Amino acid sequence: MDLRAGDMQLLNNHVVVHVRTAYSDHPEPERRRDLIRLWLDTDRDPAAAS
DSSP states (O other), X not given: OOXXXXXXXXOOHHHHXXXXXXXXXXXXXXXXXXXXXXXXXXXXXXXXXX
């Protein structure tokens, strides 16, 4: 998968976490990836789930 600026990839941790290989980042700083964790809690606001 080729990602471009502004693209986002969503993964299901329960499916992906056990089959991945070790991660090593790109040696060039401008080509390194950012990993951002986002927790969504819809239990507090039922309207957010729709």
